[in-house]
Amino acid sequence: MDIKVLGPGCAKCKKTEEIVREAVAKAGVDAKVEKVTDILEIGKYGVFGTPAVVVDNEVKCVGKIPKKEDVESWLKK
Amino acid sequence: MEDCCAGGNEVMILACAGGSNVGQLSNQAAVELTGEGSGKLFCPAGIGARLSGCVQSAKDVPIVAVIDGCQVGCGRAILKQIELEPAAYVVLTEEGIEKNKELRLDPLQVEKTKDAVKRAVSSGAQAMTDRKVLSVGACDCGGACC
Numbered sequence: 001m002d003i004k005v006l007g008p009g010c011a012k013c014k015k016t017e018e019i020v021r022e023a024v025a026k027a028g029v030d031a032k033v034e035k036v037t038d039i040l041e042i043g044k045y046g047v048f049g050t051p052a053v054v055v056d057n058e059v060k061c062v063g064k065i066p067k068k069e070d071v072e073s074w075l076k077k
Numbered sequence: 078m079e080d081c082c083a084g085g086n087e088v089m090i091l092a093c094a095g096g097s098n099v100g101q102l103s104n105q106a107a108v109e110l111t112g113e114g115s116g117k118l119f120c121p122a123g124i125g126a127r128l129s130g131c132v133q134s135a136k137d138v139p140i141v142a143v144i145d146g147c148q149v150g151c152g153r154a155i156l157k158q159i160e161l162e163p164a165a166y167v168v169l170t171e172e173g174i175e176k177n178k179e180l181r182l183d184p185l186q187v188e189k190t191k192d193a194v195k196r197a198v199s200s201g202a203q204a205m206t207d208r209k210v211l212s213v214g215a216c217d218c219g220g221a222c223c
Contacts, residue, residue: 045130046120046123046128046130046131046134047130047131047133047134048086048089048117048119048131048134048135048137048138049086049134049138052130052133054130057129058129059129059130059132059133059134060133061133061137062130062133062134062136062137062138063086063134063137063138064137
C-alpha cells in the first residue's frame, strides 16, 4: 500500500502525518508512508488545499486533519 | 514554513465558464473574487472527470459556490454527479443578465455577478453556522492549528 500525506509542513500537515503513521502501525499493514512537501508535486493531485491524504493514488481527504478511524478504514480496503 | 491552514480555502468557487457572455462572466467574477480573497477558483472539469483529488476536494470544503451562466445549469449538474448540492448558487440569467454570444465583458455586469455571489455565499455560510468546521476552521483540530 502506498500512502502519501500532502502538505508543505504546517501543524495540520504534521498532525495528519502523525495520525496516518499511527493508524498504519496499529493496523499492522504493509504500507509505505511518504510526506510530500513540494508544491509542484502536490499540484499533480488536483487538491483544493492541504493537508491531503492519498492512498494508492486515490485522494481520500482534503484540507483537514482526518480522523484516525477514517484512516483505519482506508487501510482495510 | 508555509501555513497551509491560512484562510481563503473555505469557499470553493466553481464557474461554468461556458461559451457565452454569462459563461465568461461567471469565470471572470470567479477570478476576481479569488484575487480579492472571497473564495478560491477551482476546476469543475476535474470534478466532471471524476478525478479523485478534485472530487474529494469538493466533498471536503466547507462551502461550494457554483456560478452558472444560464438555466442549463452545467455547474450544478457537475456537482450533482458526485451527489453534492452547492451551499451557494447563482444563475446569472436569473440576476437579470441576458445571455448572448458577446464575449467582451461588461465591467458593470462583472461587478453585479460578484455581488450576487457574495450574497449567496453569505447566505450559505449563515445556513451552515452550526457546522463545527466553520467555527474552528477547515479541519477537526478544534482550533489548534489556526
